[in-house]
Amino acid sequence: MRKPMTSDWPWSVDDDSHRVDGVGTVRNHRVVDARGRTIVEFSNSDCSEIVYEDDGDGGGSHYDVLAMANAELIASAPDLYNALTMLVADLSNVTGPTPAHLLDDMNVAKAALAKARGE
DSSP states (O other): OOOOSOTTOOOEEEEEEEEETTTEEEEEEEEEOTTSOEEEEEOOOTTSOEEEEEOSSSOEEEEEHHHHHHHHHHHTHHHHHHHHHHHHHHHHTOOSOOOHHHHHHHHHHHHHHHHHTTO
């Protein structure tokens, strides 16, 4: 396997819980790098489904389904970037005729990488 693109990789989701009067326990979803630094943080909002998880001891916590999904997707960004980079490099080194569908896949991967770089 090739080396990751940065020493701050991998990113992961780190949940943080805190009490809110009248609501209960609320979880924030933070994407952190390998050094524990926050990349982005999500918390409950009105734009998504808020789910209550009962802990079985008369308590529980609320979490925002969309915030959690966004955090998981963002945490996977370095892995996805590296996978696409390897795919493009490997397809670029194919000798002989390359099937059209693979060339199409490579162009889609290149466009996604460019978008990730802000190009």
